[in-house]
Amino acid sequence: xxxxxxxxxxxxxxxxxxxxxxxxxxxxxxxxxxxxxxxxxxxxxxxxxxxxxxxxxxxxxxxxxxxxxxxxxxxxxxxxxxxxxxxxxxxxxxxxxxxxxxxxxxxxxxxxxxxxxxxxxxxxxxxxxxxxxxxxxxxxxxxxxxxxxxxxxxxxxxxxxxxxxxxxxxxxxxxxxxxxxxxxxxxxxxxxxxxxxxxxxxxxxxxxxxxxxxxxxxxxxxxxxxxxxxxxxxxxxxxxxxxxxxxxxxxxxxxxxxxxxxxxxxxxxxxxxxxxxxxxxxxxxxxxxxxxxxxxxxxxxxxxxxxxxxxxxxxxxxxxxxxxxxxxxxxxxxxxxxxxxxxxxxxxxxxxxxxxxxxxxxxxxxxxxxxxxxxxxxxx
Numbered sequence: 001x002x003x004x005x006x007x008x009x010x011x012x013x014x015x016x017x018x019x020x021x022x023x024x025x026x027x028x029x030x031x032x033x034x035x036x037x038x039x040x041x042x043x044x045x046x047x048x049x050x051x052x053x054x055x056x057x058x059x060x061x062x063x064x065x066x067x068x069x070x071x072x073x074x075x076x077x078x079x080x081x082x083x084x085x086x087x088x089x090x091x092x093x094x095x096x097x098x099x100x101x102x103x104x105x106x107x108x109x110x111x112x113x114x115x116x117x118x119x120x121x122x123x124x125x126x127x128x129x130x131x132x133x134x135x136x137x138x139x140x141x142x143x144x145x146x147x148x149x150x151x152x153x154x155x156x157x158x159x160x161x162x163x164x165x166x167x168x169x170x171x172x173x174x175x176x177x178x179x180x181x182x183x184x185x186x187x188x189x190x191x192x193x194x195x196x197x198x199x200x201x202x203x204x205x206x207x208x209x210x211x212x213x214x215x216x217x218x219x220x221x222x223x224x225x226x227x228x229x230x231x232x233x234x235x236x237x238x239x240x241x242x243x244x245x246x247x248x249x250x251x252x253x254x255x256x257x258x259x260x261x262x263x264x265x266x267x268x269x270x271x272x273x274x275x276x277x278x279x280x281x282x283x284x285x286x287x288x289x290x291x292x293x294x295x296x297x298x299x300x301x302x303x304x305x306x307x308x309x310x311x312x313x314x315x316x317x318x319x320x321x322x323x324x325x326x327x328x329x330x331x332x333x334x335x336x337x338x339x340x341x342x343x344x345x346x347x348x349x350x351x352x353x354x355x356x357x358x359x360x361x362x363x364x365x366x367x368x369x370x371x372x373x374x375x376x377x378x379x380x
Contacts, residue, residue, distance in 0.1 A: 006030050007294055010064055011043075012055050013074025016340035016349070017270045017286075018043035020278070021074075024286035030294070034074070035064045042341045043074070058082045065091045070293040072248055073269050076103045077150075094196070094247040094293040095268045102244050103268045107148045107177050116243045118236060119262050122180040132166040132178055139180040148175040157213065182262050184255035188222055189273035190237035193288045196247050196295045201288070202234040203281060203301040208253070208273050214347070217367070220276045220308040223360050225256075233261055240266070249274070249289045272312070272349075277301075279336050279354050280308030305356035307363045311371035313351040319344035321351075321374050328353075328370045335370045 006029035011018045014036035022043060025032040035053050036044040044050045053060030055078050065071050065086055071093045083097035102109040110123045122139050125148075126132050136143050145166060147156030156174075159181065160166040169176065187210060191203040205225060209217035222230070237252040240263075244250075251271035255262040274285035283291075283299025291298050313321070321344060328335060332355070339351040353370040357363040372378065 007069040008033060008049075008067060009290060009293060010035070010068035010071045011074050012061070012064070012071065012078055014041035014043035014047070014050070015074050016042045016342070018074040019046055019340060020275075020338070021270065021286045021290065022047050023278075024284055024290055028287060028290055030290055033064070033068060035060070045341045056082075058085055061086060062089065065089075065093075068092075070094055072289070072293045073100070076100060076268065080104060092293075096245065096247065099245045099247070100268055103266045105149055106146055106265075107175075109266055110177065110179075112244065113240070113263055116240070118240055119260060121182050121262055124178050126176050126178045127170075129163060129167050129170060132160070132170070133163055135178045136163075142181045144179040144181055145169050145176050146179060148177055155213070182255045182257060182264075184257050184262070186222075186256050187264070188225070188233060188254045188256050188261070189218075189271070190233050190252045190254065191249060191271060191274040191277075191285060192234070192237045192241050192252070193249050193285075193292045193298055193301075194238075194241040194246050195292045195298060198242075199298050200238050200241060201298045201301050202238055203274065203277060203285070204303060205230045205233045206273055206276070214312070214314070214349075215272050216312050216314070217364075218273050218276050218310040219360065219364070220280060220303065220310070229256070229261070236261065236263065248292045249285060275338070275352050276308045276310035276354055278338070280304055280310075280356055306358045307360050308354065308356050309360075309363045309367040310352050310354045311367040312349055313339075313353065313371055313375055315344040315346055315348040315350045316375045316377075317346060318377060324374050324377055328374055331373075332366050332370060335366060337370070337374070 008031045010033045012035045014034040018034045019042045022032050033049040034043045034047050035051050051064050080097050080101050086093050113120050124135050142159050142161045145158045158169045187208045189206050189208050194200045204221035207219040207222040208215050241250045251267040253265040270285045277284045282302045336354045342350050355363045355367040
């Protein structure tokens with residue numbers, strides 16, 4: 001089924017992850033095909049083979065998968081039963097439905113992680129105010145309520161400090177689970193890759209800096225992290241990938257607490273915490289994902305510099321970010337800027353910048369300067 005340029009990988013979804021995967025596909029000789037809702041989507045603007053369709057429509061998915069050597073995902077929103085149908089039809093889908101459901105359904109994820117002994121917060125499915133109050137009686141306030149499906153970037157997560165707060169969330173009718181609030185010291189992420197024949201690799205553990213539930217900065221490697229703790233985090237992530245049967249990339253978001261590591265969320269695709277790898281690792285997360293879903297030998301995850309900092313570009317009030325390109329390029333020729341081809345809206349991720357070096361304070365300041373100036377036109 002290979003095309004003139006090599007194997008064909010179909011990616012369902014055409015957001016910025018698919019857009020950046022296209023860059024890696026070119027060098028690998030892989031032909032990337034994307035399923036887009038419209039030709040205005042981020043990846044649809046740069047990928048030659050764009051198929052228009054609905055990721056919720058099984059007939060569209062079947063038509064899209066024909067001729068692909070592997071099918072994978074830009075997001076987790078494809079119905080689980082549709083993935084099962086594609087697998088039954090004989091298509092190579094990575095990750096498969098049995099693995100991906102753990103990134104789609106937080107209750108299924110918590111049940112499985114608890115069963116395999118991964119470190120998790122106390123949790124419980126809840127449907128009524130009495131359920132939440134009973135959970136709080138056991139674990140205290142605040143209680144974290146999460147939408148079982150669909151939440152990301154801070155959406156679908158509510159920190160409730162009282163029964164009244166919980167009642168407001170319950171009134172939405174969204175299926176929920178409750179988790180004990182974790183008093184964490186910082187947030188970490190581990191990105192691992194696993195191929196169908198079982199090869200696995202782990203990137204260095206990174207620290208993610210959040211603002212209003214959105215990642216604004218990634219520090220690689222996580223500064224000051226004890227080597228034993230870093231190795232433990234990598235073992236946890238690789239173990240989860242193996243136990244869940246993940247093929248492709250797996251991002252494991254964790255809380256670092258005074259008593260150890262706690263797994264927070266999973267994503268089975270390229271992830272925002274791994275964008276630094278484009279310049280900062282021997283093999284970018286996007287190339288690694290393509291290698292994994294095609295069952296090719298995995299590449300080296302080793303960093304290319306002692307310190308790498310990635311800062312997300314969040315849209316501001318002024319949409320003319322390109323007018324500020326010149327200043328950033330002239331001020332710091334070593335900064336790498338990535339735009340996602342998206343309309344600028346306040347708070348929307350429109351791109352990221354990456355800086356590399358040897359001193360964390362200096363590299364972080366460079367990345368922040370570029371990000372703030374591009375988005376706001378000022379720097380203080």
